[in-house]
Amino acid sequence: MLSFILRRLLQAIPILFGxxxxxxLMVQMIPGSPLDLLxxxxxxxxxxxxxxxxxxxxxxxWQQYLLWxxxxxxxxxGYSIFNGAPVADELFDALGNTFVLAIPAAFTGFGLGILLGxxxxxxxxxxxxxxxxxxxxxxxxxxxxxxxxVMVVIFSVNLNWLPAQxxxxxxxxxxxxxxxxxxxxxxxxxxxxxxVVARVVRAAVLEVMxxxxxxxxxxxxxxxxSVLLHVMKNAAPAxxxxxxxxxxxxLGGSILVETVFNWPGSGNLLNLAIFRRDIPVMQATIIxxxxxxxxxxxxxxxAQALIDPRIRR
Amino acid sequence: xxxxxxxxxxxxxxxxxxxxxxxxxxxGYWAMVRKRILRDPVTLISAAILLVIILSAIxxxxxxxxxxxxxxxxxxxxxxxxxxxxxxxxxxxxDMLSRLLFGGRLSLIAGVVPVSxxxxxxxxxxxxxxxxxxxxxxxxxxxxDVFYAFPSILLAIAICGMLGTGLxxxxxxxxxxxxxxxxxxxxxxTTQVRNLDFVEAARxxxxxxxxxxxxxxxxxxxxxxxxxxxxxxxxxxxxAAGLSFLGLGxxxxxxxxxxMLNSLRQMIYIDPVLAAxxxxxxxxxSMCFNLISDGLRSAMDVRxxx
Numbered sequence: 001m002l003s004f005i006l007r008r009l010l011q012a013i014p015i016l017f018g019x020x021x022x023x024x025l026m027v028q029m030i031p032g033s034p035l036d037l038l039x040x041x042x043x044x045x046x047x048x049x050x051x052x053x054x055x056x057x058x059x060x061x062w063q064q065y066l067l068w069x070x071x072x073x074x075x076x077x078g079y080s081i082f083n084g085a086p087v088a089d090e091l092f093d094a095l096g097n098t099f100v101l102a103i104p105a106a107f108t109g110f111g112l113g114i115l116l117g118x119x120x121x122x123x124x125x126x127x128x129x130x131x132x133x134x135x136x137x138x139x140x141x142x143x144x145x146x147x148x149x150v151m152v153v154i155f156s157v158n159l160n161w162l163p164a165q166x167x168x169x170x171x172x173x174x175x176x177x178x179x180x181x182x183x184x185x186x187x188x189x190x191x192x193x194x195x196v197v198a199r200v201v202r203a204a205v206l207e208v209m210x211x212x213x214x215x216x217x218x219x220x221x222x223x224x225x226s227v228l229l230h231v232m233k234n235a236a237p238a239x240x241x242x243x244x245x246x247x248x249x250x251l252g253g254s255i256l257v258e259t260v261f262n263w264p265g266s267g268n269l270l271n272l273a274i275f276r277r278d279i280p281v282m283q284a285t286i287i288x289x290x291x292x293x294x295x296x297x298x299x300x301x302x303a304q305a306l307i308d309p310r311i312r313r
Numbered sequence: 314x315x316x317x318x319x320x321x322x323x324x325x326x327x328x329x330x331x332x333x334x335x336x337x338x339x340x341g342y343w344a345m346v347r348k349r350i351l352r353d354p355v356t357l358i359s360a361a362i363l364l365v366i367i368l369s370a371i372x373x374x375x376x377x378x379x380x381x382x383x384x385x386x387x388x389x390x391x392x393x394x395x396x397x398x399x400x401x402x403x404x405x406x407x408d409m410l411s412r413l414l415f416g417g418r419l420s421l422i423a424g425v426v427p428v429s430x431x432x433x434x435x436x437x438x439x440x441x442x443x444x445x446x447x448x449x450x451x452x453x454x455x456x457x458d459v460f461y462a463f464p465s466i467l468l469a470i471a472i473c474g475m476l477g478t479g480l481x482x483x484x485x486x487x488x489x490x491x492x493x494x495x496x497x498x499x500x501x502x503t504t505q506v507r508n509l510d511f512v513e514a515a516r517x518x519x520x521x522x523x524x525x526x527x528x529x530x531x532x533x534x535x536x537x538x539x540x541x542x543x544x545x546x547x548x549x550x551x552x553a554a555g556l557s558f559l560g561l562g563x564x565x566x567x568x569x570x571x572x573m574l575n576s577l578r579q580m581i582y583i584d585p586v587l588a589a590x591x592x593x594x595x596x597x598x599s600m601c602f603n604l605i606s607d608g609l610r611s612a613m614d615v616r617x618x619x
Contacts, residue, residue: 014455015458015459016462018455018456018458018459018462019459019462019463021459022460023471026471026472026475029475029476031477137600137604137607138600140547140603141547141551141596141599141600141602141603142596142599143551143555143592143595143596143599145555145558145574146589146591146595146596147592149574149578149581149588150585150589153581153585153588153589157581157582157585158585248464249464249465249466251464252463252466252467253464253465253467255466255467256466256558259558259559260578270467270470270471271470271559274474274561275560282471282474282475286463286467286471289463289467290462290463290467293462293463293464294462297462
């Protein structure tokens with residue numbers, strides 16, 4: 001098991017390296033100079049040169065890349081062009097705000113998804129299965145940014161129960177108003193994971209139930225509940241894999257929901273950085289989110305191997 | 314022994330009676346798929362709804378009662394059912410029905426074009442990687458792994474944010490997003506097929522690599538790849554509309570569902586029904602594509618492990 005973990009850790013290194021190259025190349029594709037934002041239109045050539053030198057944009061691309069990577073490996077994510085502040089401070093605050101939504105959304109979405117998927121599989125072909133599968137496919141097909149608006153219309157505009165936007169606390173919610181401001185974003189975010197997990201769980205449970213060992217378990221007189229336990233354990237690796245991916249999407253894809261609810265998370269930060277053409281913030285946000293995603297997949301692989309020894313190879 | 318031979322000889326019909334029998338061709342895989350789809354009401358209904366949406370987008374210039382880009386300042390923000398405007402008017406007095414009809418064009422293009430191009434590129438790369446294995450496989454799949462390290466929405470937003478707004482950049486970024494998953498699926502199904510006996514047999518009779526891929530491998534991996542790809546179309550529509558919603562996709566005053574949703578967002582306090590209309594269409598279209606994909610999956614009897 002230890003050698004499996006080590007091997008997977010080593011495999012993650014070239015991927016992270018590739019990610020860093022890709023993020024850097026993407027930034028190189030940006031038309032125009034990254035300093036256009038800072039400099040007045042009538043800036044003198046000397047001033048432009050001076051600023052380029054200060055930010056390191058005068059060096060050839062490969063040197064810029066190595067310098068950036070070197071700083072990155074030392075935990076320095078660079079400084080914002082927009083306000084000169086260290087990107088790390090801003091980014092980790094924003095990431096905290098994203099996690100505050102993503103974690104409850106993951107619990108809600110995964111919990112409901114597993115419940116829906118297992119219930120649908122156990123009533124395969126029946127009316128309950130049809131209803132639950134319809135709910136699951138709706139969750140996958142809904143444009144969640146639109147669903148968010150619809151919920152704001154119902155619960156904020158018409159019923160006036162919940163705030164339409166904004167984060168009414170810092171860190172973790174302690175007041176009722178804080179909790180209330182979380183409800184709509186969390187429900188919106190949990191929608192897609194619920195649909196995807198329900199569909200995968202249903203397929204995985206049906207697949208396992210069609211295997212012969214399930215007949216054997218029934219034949220030797222095991223209770224249905226114990227049989228279900230065996231089935232669930234065998235369906236777990238596929239479920240875990242999709243849950244890992246979905247949690248990554250909750251972090252990286254929260255940008256749309258954060259925009260609707262004006263939530264100061266990492267998605268909002270990235271959106272702002274894009275419109276301000278603030279390259280260091282863009283680079284840092286994308287690479288940190290991608291690194292989280294790689295780490296998450298790593299954890300899922302290890303968890304899968306813990307449950308199912310066949311995966312260790 | 315002799316009696317046995319004599320019996321069988323007498324029991325077989327003569328050659329002449331064979332000629333009267335009609336040759337029955339086996340229905341074949343695709344005929345079976347068609348038969349199953351025709352028996353599946355959910356898939357048929359979603360296909361019909363989708364057809365209506367596609368036709369109304371194509372026929373938008375004929376069907377639309379007004380110019381989708383010209384508004385009348387006197388009739389702004391009129392509700393659904395307002396005289397002369399069946400679905401009301403938007404914040405600058407443009408006819409909603411006309412804009413929704415024209416909006417379907419961009420949204421459908423943004424759903425289908427990136428996925429189709431990604432299917433061509435990703436499918437070829439994946440089948441090549443799976444078929445040849447070895448170094449070719451390693452190079453293609455490791456590059457794919459790097460793309461896979463980005464959540465799809467993040468990748469689309471990042472590329473679009475870097476390249477700037479516009480339809481072409483939206484299509485380009487979405488194409489790049491959908492290539493890696495299609496490469497993965499194609500590679501995994503091709504790897505399962507490439508060592509089967511019939512491929513070996515064709516190889517032994519002298520077929521070259523291209524012929525093997527085209528005539529032996531491709532027909533056997535097409536179904537799962539197609540089923541998987543159709544499920545991406547709905548995601549592509551949602552993502553493309555999402556990009557315009559953020560202001561990163563097509564820019565105003567284009568009629569596009571995501572962009573309309575964004576500009577009508579300010580109106581939710583005035584007329585929520587009006588503001589919700591473009592979203593209903595995004596939802597309906599993506600739901601139809603998802604249901605059709607599910608129908609194809611069960612009709613083609615495909616089991617996908619993504």
